[in-house]
Amino acid sequence: MNSIRLYVIFFLMHLKSMMQHKVSFFMTLIGQFLISFNVFLGVYFMMTRFNQVKGFSYSEVLLCFSITLMAFTLAETVFRSLDTFETIIGNGEFDRILLRPKNSLFLVLCSKVDLTRFGRLIQAVVMLVYGICYSSIKWTPLRCILVVLMILGGVCVFGAIYLIFACLCFFTLEGLEFMNVFTDGAREYGKYPIGIYGKTVLFICTYLVPFALFQYYPFLYLTGKSDNSWYSLLPLFSVLFLIPAFLLWKFGLKHYQSTGS
Amino acid sequence: MKKYWSFFRIRFIRGLQYRTAALSGMVTQFVWGSMEILLFRAFYQAAPENFPMTFEALSTYVWLQQAFLALYMVWFWESELFNSVATGDVAYELCRPVRLYDMWFVRGLAVRLSKAVLRCMPILVFSWFLPAPYGLTLPGDVKIWAITILSMTLGLLLIVAFNMIVYMSVFYTVSPQGIKLFVTSLAEFLSGSVIPLPFLPNHVRAIVELLPFASAQNVPFRIFAGDITGPDLTISILKQTFWLFAFVLIGRFLEKRALKRVVIQGG
Numbered sequence: 001m002n003s004i005r006l007y008v009i010f011f012l013m014h015l016k017s018m019m020q021h022k023v024s025f026f027m028t029l030i031g032q033f034l035i036s037f038n039v040f041l042g043v044y045f046m047m048t049r050f051n052q053v054k055g056f057s058y059s060e061v062l063l064c065f066s067i068t069l070m071a072f073t074l075a076e077t078v079f080r081s082l083d084t085f086e087t088i089i090g091n092g093e094f095d096r097i098l099l100r101p102k103n104s105l106f107l108v109l110c111s112k113v114d115l116t117r118f119g120r121l122i123q124a125v126v127m128l129v130y131g132i133c134y135s136s137i138k139w140t141p142l143r144c145i146l147v148v149l150m151i152l153g154g155v156c157v158f159g160a161i162y163l164i165f166a167c168l169c170f171f172t173l174e175g176l177e178f179m180n181v182f183t184d185g186a187r188e189y190g191k192y193p194i195g196i197y198g199k200t201v202l203f204i205c206t207y208l209v210p211f212a213l214f215q216y217y218p219f220l221y222l223t224g225k226s227d228n229s230w231y232s233l234l235p236l237f238s239v240l241f242l243i244p245a246f247l248l249w250k251f252g253l254k255h256y257q258s259t260g261s
Numbered sequence: 262m263k264k265y266w267s268f269f270r271i272r273f274i275r276g277l278q279y280r281t282a283a284l285s286g287m288v289t290q291f292v293w294g295s296m297e298i299l300l301f302r303a304f305y306q307a308a309p310e311n312f313p314m315t316f317e318a319l320s321t322y323v324w325l326q327q328a329f330l331a332l333y334m335v336w337f338w339e340s341e342l343f344n345s346v347a348t349g350d351v352a353y354e355l356c357r358p359v360r361l362y363d364m365w366f367v368r369g370l371a372v373r374l375s376k377a378v379l380r381c382m383p384i385l386v387f388s389w390f391l392p393a394p395y396g397l398t399l400p401g402d403v404k405i406w407a408i409t410i411l412s413m414t415l416g417l418l419l420i421v422a423f424n425m426i427v428y429m430s431v432f433y434t435v436s437p438q439g440i441k442l443f444v445t446s447l448a449e450f451l452s453g454s455v456i457p458l459p460f461l462p463n464h465v466r467a468i469v470e471l472l473p474f475a476s477a478q479n480v481p482f483r484i485f486a487g488d489i490t491g492p493d494l495t496i497s498i499l500k501q502t503f504w505l506f507a508f509v510l511i512g513r514f515l516e517k518r519a520l521k522r523v524v525i526q527g528g
Contacts, residue, residue: 024438031442038446042455046304049460053307177285181292189296196303197296 003106010110018115025116032119036069040123043191054196060223061192063131067147068190068215070124071154072183073117079159081112083183085166086174095258105249108166137223146222146232153214153235158183160245161209167245170252173259186211193219213238265363269371276375283379286331290384294327298395313459316394318486322457324388324397325482331376332417333478335448338424338441339372346431352525362516365428369421400487408494412481415501420477422508423448429512432519453479459488473504 018025043065047058056064081088088094088108097107128147137143161182168179186209189197194205194216205211213234220226298320305312312319331337342365345351354361388397400406427444431437449455451474458466458479469475480497483489489497 027438027442031438031446034442034446035449038450038455041450045461045465046456048462049311049313050304050308053303177282178288181289185289185292185296188293189300192300192303197299198302201296201299 003102006102007106007110011113014113015115028116029119032116033123034119036120036123039188039191040065040127053192055225056193056196056223057135059131059135060137062127063135063137063222064193064215064219065191066124066127066131067150067219068154068187069120070128071151071214072158072187072190073120073124074151075155075158075162076183077114077117077121078109078155079162080114080117081108081110082162082166084112085169086172089169089173089259092259104253105163135223142232143222146218146235149232149235150214150218150222153218153238156239157210157214157241158186160241163242163245163249167248167252170256182209190215195220210238210241264359265367268359268364269367272368272371273375276372277379280379283376286376287380287383290327290330290380291387294323294384294388297323297327302395314457314483314486314488317398318483318488319457320388320391320395321398321486322482322488324384325485326454326478328381328384328388329377329413329478331380332373332413333420333452333454335420335423335452335454335474335477336445337373338427338445339369342368342428343431343437343441346428347437349525355520355523355525361520362425362429362513366421366425369424370417373417373421398486400485405484405487408498409481409485412484412498412501415498415505416477416481419473419501419505419508422505422512423473425512426508426515429515429519432515432523448474451475452477457483459483471500473508476501476504 043061044058047053047061051058053061076083085094085108088097088111093111094104094108097104097111100107132139132147161179165179190211194212195202202212202216205216206213217226217231217234221228221231301316301319301323305316314322326333345354351361354364357364385397389399390396400409427437427440430440434440451469451472453475458469458475461469470479476497480489480501484494484497
């Protein structure tokens with residue numbers, strides 16, 4: 001309970017500090033929106049030309065796109081500090097965090113909340129509403145819960161990936177650019193249901209990095225392409241991905257030697 | 262001329278130092294290219310008759326795009342240049358016996374080329390070995406190679422000239438954020454880096470192809486892939502030349518006007 005209150009205080013602090021530069025904040029917000037709006041335009045023109053892809057209609061693709069985008073954006077907002085963890089290690093801030101009487105991971109998360117990503121969230125919400133209204137899905141309470149579960153599962157999976165990035169920084173002390181393949185790549189190509197990329201990609205995204213568990217399989221059930229109700233539980237399983245990530249963090253923390261400056 | 266050449270060399274060699282960044286960039290580009298092709302394959306399987314170009318041409322386009330990303334990415338800005346105008350450091354540059362526009366132009370070219378040189382070869386070779394229709398298809402005609410290289414050069418100069426316009430506009434607005442973001446995302450889409458321009462609906466495409474950004478990566482890659490041939494080829498090259506001249510003229514005009522009334526606050 002105490003932690004939540006502390007997080008709220010940190011959150012308001014970040015919000016206030018961003019509001020000091022209002023113009024810059026809103027410009028970045030608009031920029032975020034425009035950049036991801038391009039991706040939407042790409043999807044829109046492709047879908048008007050082809051009407052459907054592997055049996056998914058335009059509104060279904062948008063629904064899928066919005067779920068991935070929303071999960072990614074929420075994860076990026078909350079876990080942004082892990083994405084730039086090498087700077088926290090590099091400038092010695094992490095050493096200061098270790099001295100504080102609170103969980104170090106929690107304090108790292110508190111150190112940065114990136115609200116400019118909300119520009120993208122607005123787009124995700126608009127697409128989600130459109131997808132919900134115009135797709136041929138028969139909405140039952142269970143299906144509504146499933147959408148929420150998919151988004152939460154996605155946040156956890158992306159969060160776990162960010163956590164793994166940060167753990168690697170313990171050993172390399174610098175950021176590993178190519179790891180962006182997993183986050184930016186998943187955002188970029190998660191705009192379509194993962195299954196359309198073929199069996200190999202689906203295999204990787206099921207067993208190696210569980211993107212498909214919160215995106216593709218539950219989506220099949222959601223759109224009625226599969227009757228397997230087992231699929232609707234898979235977002236919960238994707239949360240399990242946090243466990244190895246967390247163990248890795250513990251391991252990294254144990255072996256962490258300060259950068260020494 | 263010689264001073265610009267040495268300036269180019271300094272920047273170019275400096276860019277070559279970032280090898281780890283190039284390596285990770287390469288990994289990203291491999292993944293991106295593969296995913297892009299898998300995505301288009303799904304669409305191709307959905308309705309091959311709606312595909313505006315052959316699949317070989319599309320694969321070639323995608324791989325060239327990934328290999329030469331550094332040459333044509335509109336979103337690549339040098340914040341150092343923006344900052345130098347905002348902070349007034351640009352005064353030092355103005356003291357030098359070189360023209361600001363030319364020096365920054367050369368700098369932009371050098372940075373992009375050094376990035377591209379490190380990354381392009383492995384991607385091109387890798388994609389060449391991929392089985393047809395997913396890999397890079399090389400044109401048999403030597404003439405096409407020559408025209409592609411000419412067109413690529415024009416496209417690169419065009420993009421740098423465009424960057425210059427935006428850099429110069431900072432003299433007028435000081436805060437570059439707004440223009441930068443808006444212009445970047447618009448140009449990205451119009452240049453065909455989100456989806457190749459042939460995939461746009463015909464009426465939209467007709468307008469977009471007249472705009473300057475269609476003269477960047479869109480033209481050389483499609484020439485190489487065999488998607489632009491015959492009279493279209495000549496027209497495309499002419500359009501590229503026209504827009505290049507237009508952008509350079511606008512940029513130089515903005516520079517001249519800005520420098521005439523620029524005030525550097527002492528400090």
